Amino acid sequence: MGATGDSAPPRTHAALRRPVVLVGMMGSGKTAVGQALAERLQVPFRDSDHAIEDAARMSVAEIFARDGEAFFRDRESEVIARLLAEGPGVVSTGGGAFLSEATRETVAATAVSVWLRAAPEVLWPRVKGKAGRPLLARPDARAALEAMTRERAPVYGTAAVVVDSDGEVTVEGMVDRVIDALAGAEALA
Incomplete structure (x- = not known):
């Protein structure tokens, strides 16, 4: 096996028990890892930022500029709750989404949260x-x-x-790390 864990065959599991919600800073890989994880687990991938942009018919940056961060965060919490209600899948959130207590409570009640932890460097x-x-x-x-x-x-x-990204591991290597962590958290059947 290589240093990043990429040379082993992909690990898969039979079923996802609850939605998985990827949280963390911008640039931590929530979208890239989330898409690859959903594909590996054969479940839908849902991106909260894209869902907000589709509903508002404007970009996140435009919503921030027009309506402010507080307005955006309220809509974000509503959208995440709706995405989680759609059942098992992988949900990628914006970097600030998990800061909302309401969002954290919804996620804790209905999903498994995974922090993709990465240092500023x-x-x-x-x-x-x-x-x-x-x-x-x-x-x-x-x-x-x-x-x-x-x-x-x-x-x-x-x-x-919590799943660490050291910046050296590939997306597939991160997916392996997330699957291992989910199996340890009994989120996979």
Whole structure:
């Protein structure tokens, strides 16, 4: 087996007992890992940011600019609850979604939360200069990312499962790590 765990055959499981909700900082891989995880488990993939954008017919950045972060977070909680009600699947959330107590309560009651934990030095190359990141649209973007990572860590740490990304592992390697963690949390049949 290689250093990233990619040379072993893909691990699969018979069934997902509840939805899996991926949480963590922007750039932690929630969408890429979520899509690959859903494919591996043969369940639907749902992205809360895309669902919000589809409903609003505007981008997350446009919603932030027009209506503010508080409005966006309220809609985000509603959308996540709706996505979870659709049954087993993998849900990717925006970086700030899990900060909402209402969202955390909904997730805890209906799903298994997985924190994709990554350090700022892993996140920064993935997010720097990318459009659509309203919280990083500022001259001190790296410092803001570092501060957000520190501030949010205690809340993300309440997730049922924590999976570390060291920046070296591939998406498939992260999927293996998540599946192993879910099996340990008895989220898979």
